[in-house]
Amino acid sequence: MAPDPKDRTVPDRPEIVCICGSMRFADEMLAANRDLTLAGAIVVAPGLLAPTGERGAAAEPTDEQKAALGELHLRRIDLADRVLVVNPGGYVGESTRREIAYARAAGTPVSFTDPA
Template identity: 45%
Template sequence: MEHQRAPQAAPREAKVITLCGSTTFEAEFTEVNRRLTLEGCAVISVGMFSLPDLPDYDWTVDSSALKARLGAVHLQKIRMADEVYVVDPGGYVGESTRREIAYAESLGKPVRYLSREQDLSH
């Protein structure tokens, strides 16, 4: 008679968390990403913290679809997430982040805030 192994439970799927917030908070994004990853989460972050220096391109008068395309990519990252985590040191939430939060909430995604967690730790 052959020895049969009991079926093993499938490993728990990691919670997917998309980070949102102002890209001026690069250090905070890095720290939150590290912490959530160590907690076993699959973290999706912003693609870049500063706009690339493109020859002959003025970001201040962006009339092309590039900014819109970058924004659409981030909305897709929100759709892919189980939860959204707002990196908002001191409670700062800019206009584009407010739109992303509203979008996440419209999809029924839970939204957590760094500033509220920091408040609880003091």
């Protein structure tokens, strides 16, 4: 039987942090990812993150893909020890609110980069 990924008794396992936030804050989420990784955390984040200057309309997912990606992100939250919401200016959109509610219902701690 595989060990439970949320078992905090596993020796020397780094903290797993799931980054959530609006895709309009991709640059800020990439910076948070970098900072957390350099601090020794395992980071899980939206899979289509790209710096602002590297995003194109051709890469925009369909509505069906967006729904599937949203469900996939909830599975990332399942893996996490905590969630970090990247919310410059306190902004939290509908999808991110759903992710926060999901994490809290599962008992996963949630923190924010900016006061809400």
